Amino acid sequence: xxxxxxxxxxxxxxxxxxxxxxxxxxxxxxxxxxxxxxxxxxxxxxxxxxxxxxxxxxxxxxxxxxxxxxxxxxxxxxxxxxxxxxxxxxxxxxxxxxxxxxxxxxxxxxxxxxxxxxxxxxxxxxxxxxxxxxxxxxxxxxxxxxxxxxxxxxxxxxxxxxxxxxxxxxxxxxxxxxxxxxxxxxxxxxxxxxxxxxxxxxxxxxxxxxxxxxxxxxxxxxxxxxxxxxxxxxxxxxxxxxxxxxxxxxxxxxxxxxxxxxxxxxxxxxxxxxxxxxxxxxxxxxxxxxxxxxxxxxxxxxxxxxxxxxxxxxxxxxxxxxxxxxxxxxxxxxxxxx
Amino acid sequence: xxxxxxxxxxxxxxxxxxxxxxxxxxxxxxxxxxxxxxxxxxxxxxxxxxxxxxxxxxxxxxxxxxxxxxxxxxxxxxxxxxxxxxxxxxxxxxxxxxxxxxxxxxxxxxxxxxxxxxxxxxxxxxxxxxxxxxxxxxxxxxxxxxxxxxxxxxxxxxxxxxxxxxxxxxxxxxxxxxxxxxxxxxxxxxxxxxxxxxxxxxxxxxxxxxxxxxxxxxxxxxxxxxxxxxxxxxxxxxxxxxxxxxxxxxxxxxxxxxxxxxxxxxxxxxxxxxxxxxxxxxxxxxxxxxxxxxxxxxx
Numbered sequence: 350x351x352x353x354x355x356x357x358x359x360x361x362x363x364x365x366x367x368x369x370x371x372x373x374x375x376x377x378x379x380x381x382x383x384x385x386x387x388x389x390x391x392x393x394x395x396x397x398x399x400x401x402x403x404x405x406x407x408x409x410x411x412x413x414x415x416x417x418x419x420x421x422x423x424x425x426x427x428x429x430x431x432x433x434x435x436x437x438x439x440x441x442x443x444x445x446x447x448x449x450x451x452x453x454x455x456x457x458x459x460x461x462x463x464x465x466x467x468x469x470x471x472x473x474x475x476x477x478x479x480x481x482x483x484x485x486x487x488x489x490x491x492x493x494x495x496x497x498x499x500x501x502x503x504x505x506x507x508x509x510x511x512x513x514x515x516x517x518x519x520x521x522x523x524x525x526x527x528x529x530x531x532x533x534x535x536x537x538x539x540x541x542x543x544x545x546x547x548x549x550x551x552x553x554x555x556x557x558x559x560x561x562x563x564x565x566x567x568x569x570x571x572x573x574x575x576x577x578x579x580x581x582x583x584x585x586x587x588x589x590x591x592x593x594x595x596x597x598x599x600x601x602x603x604x605x606x607x608x609x610x611x612x613x614x615x616x617x618x619x620x621x622x623x624x625x626x627x628x629x630x631x632x633x634x635x636x637x638x639x640x641x642x643x644x645x646x647x648x649x650x651x652x653x654x655x656x657x658x659x660x661x662x663x664x665x666x667x668x669x670x671x672x673x674x675x676x677x678x679x680x681x682x683x684x685x686x687x
Numbered sequence: 688x689x690x691x692x693x694x695x696x697x698x699x700x701x702x703x704x705x706x707x708x709x710x711x712x713x714x715x716x717x718x719x720x721x722x723x724x725x726x727x728x729x730x731x732x733x734x735x736x737x738x739x740x741x742x743x744x745x746x747x748x749x750x751x752x753x754x755x756x757x758x759x760x761x762x763x764x765x766x767x768x769x770x771x772x773x774x775x776x777x778x779x780x781x782x783x784x785x786x787x788x789x790x791x792x793x794x795x796x797x798x799x800x801x802x803x804x805x806x807x808x809x810x811x812x813x814x815x816x817x818x819x820x821x822x823x824x825x826x827x828x829x830x831x832x833x834x835x836x837x838x839x840x841x842x843x844x845x846x847x848x849x850x851x852x853x854x855x856x857x858x859x860x861x862x863x864x865x866x867x868x869x870x871x872x873x874x875x876x877x878x879x880x881x882x883x884x885x886x887x888x889x890x891x892x893x894x895x896x897x898x899x900x901x902x903x904x905x906x907x908x909x910x911x912x913x914x915x916x917x918x919x920x921x922x923x924x925x926x927x928x929x930x931x932x933x934x935x936x937x938x939x940x941x942x943x944x945x946x947x948x949x950x951x952x953x954x955x956x957x958x959x960x961x962x963x964x965x966x967x968x969x970x971x972x973x974x975x976x977x978x979x980x981x982x983x984x985x986x
Contacts, residue, residue, distance in 0.1 A: 403903065408875075411875075411879050413875055413878060413879065427757045438881055441879060441880070441881040442881065445879060446876070446879045448875070448876055449872070450872055453871050453872040453873060453874035454873055454876050455873055455876075456873040456877070456891055456894075456895070457873075457895065458894040458895060459890075467877075467880055467882070468880045471880060471881040471882065472881060517876070518875070520880065523880075524880075525880075572727075581948075
């Protein structure tokens with residue numbers, strides 16, 4: 350997959366939120382020099398706990414917010430913050446997003462048909478009238494709402510959570526995008542419905558050849574969905590590898606903890622050492638240092654550099670334990686992080 | 688032209704459904720129903736004034752200062768006018784001013800509130816600065832000062848004067864609600880879908896605050912009724928037009944209270960109070976509908 354140029358590429362993207370109050374000015378680093386790529390037709394899962402910057406990454410890619418530093422490349426071109434209306438509209442057609450909360454992502458005053466029909470109308474993909482109505486019904490049936498005709502005039506409050514999320518997916522599919530950003534699309538659904546929605550997304554991926562950024566906090570879900578998994582902690586990519594490699598042979602202490610936690614029985618699983626206190630943004634060390642079970646003195650002093658693991662293609666880790674032992678490969682699309 | 692397809696997909700069931708969705712529960716609410724009934728009563732009286740009114744309200748040919756009788760149900764004025772006819776014709780002005788001011792105020796409040804909240808930044812700061820300046824103007828004083836310069840103010844002018852001092856409240860409330868709605872995923876989803884600013888404001892955000900807009904409208908109507916009556920009572924505006932306020936002005940001028948001519952000042956006072964109460968009751972009804980904590984338990 351690394352042979353063809355990536356469809357989406359994040360190059361050292363940072364996002365800083367500044368809170369100004371009368372007394373003080375506090376800075377929160379949501380993302381810190383994040384580099385990621387998604388190839389055509391590839392599913393990349395972004396895994397991390399709450400507040401790790403997953404959703405910020407999604408919002409940046411959906412152009413709902415702008416990066417504070419770094420560049421986002423899409424299809425060979427850097428995204429321009431002062432993009433013209435035409436270019437932005439083109440981007441909106443090609444990159445779509447599925448939201449986490451199916452209850453707040455649909456407007457209560459609009460029908461299902463309106464939600465799914467609007468992208469078609471905005472991008473003038475289908476002539477107005479009967480053709481558009483037919484296309485809306487087809488889309489609804491594509492996402493498993495049969496028969497589509499019956500759902501068109503329904504309002505969101507008449508649907509279940511799972512049905513609403515399907516409407517959200519149909520809306521995202523309407524402009525026939527190249528990239529789907531799925532921001533924890535199953536986390537607000539009943540457990541029994543999650544697998545259905547995940548399978549639906551996998552089906553769409555094979556039938557429509559769409560690339561996907563699948564954001565989740567669940568490592569096994571990520572493994573089910575994705576070709577590659579990137580593990581994020583406090584705005585930094587800790588480890589990135591093909592899904593099977595990462596699940597079988599994780600090297601970063603944080604990934605191991607996540608994996609142990611997801612496979613351990615309740616009660617006797619390993620706990621993450623150390624408190625989850627506010628991280629001092631000026632701290633020079635590794636962001637995981639306060640909780641790391643295998644920390645070393647150097648970890649509190651310098652930030653580890655993201656580097657490829659020798660002998661393993663596509664496996665990247667940001668940990669001092671692996672830097673000292675193995676020399677980082679350079680010249681690949683992963684820039685060393687400062 | 689882009690609107691046509693979506694309309695054909697969804698508009699008919701939606702329009703009808705939504706209209707019923709708003710109006711039916713409102714009429715099921717006792718307070719709102721009472722308010723609507725009073726309002727409709729005055730509306731009918733105003734419309735049918737030429738039919739209902741027994742005499743020309745300007746005629747001064749009757750016995751002056753007469754107490755209520757079969758010929759003059761509400762008696763006559765000191766200059767011999769029929770008070771019932773004046774009351775009936777006088778319904779028109781307060782209604783016109785109330786609805787006019789309510790409409791103008793709501794339009795300005797919606798336009799400024801939603802755009803400031805939605806677009807933010809410098810635009811928001813400038814608009815809110817202007818809003819705050821108008822907000823601290825003492826309402827009635829400004830209205831009195833402006834209208835004393837307008838010698839022959841018609842209803843539209845009075846509506847405008849009232850609007851000048853009443854729009855900032857609504858603008859601030861609607862801006863706050865817009866800020867709240869803006870953070871909701873459905874607005875973000877609409878942006879991702881490619882919606883333009885105008886559609887975001889009027890098709891995504893505005894329909895979600897119809898109750899706020901409606902209550903802003905009715906509150907302004909209430910304020911306008913009282914303010915217009917106050918102006919007329921003070922002799923500002925045109926005292927030669929027939930309205931509840933000008934009846935009160937002439938009653939006061941002729942010492943109706945001193946001579947005990949209660950039929951002269953009680954009916955207009957009562958009417959002003961009732962119309963104001965009608966708007967307030969509709970507002971309470973909307974409030975109860977949209978705020979479940981205020982809703983009474985169903986028996």
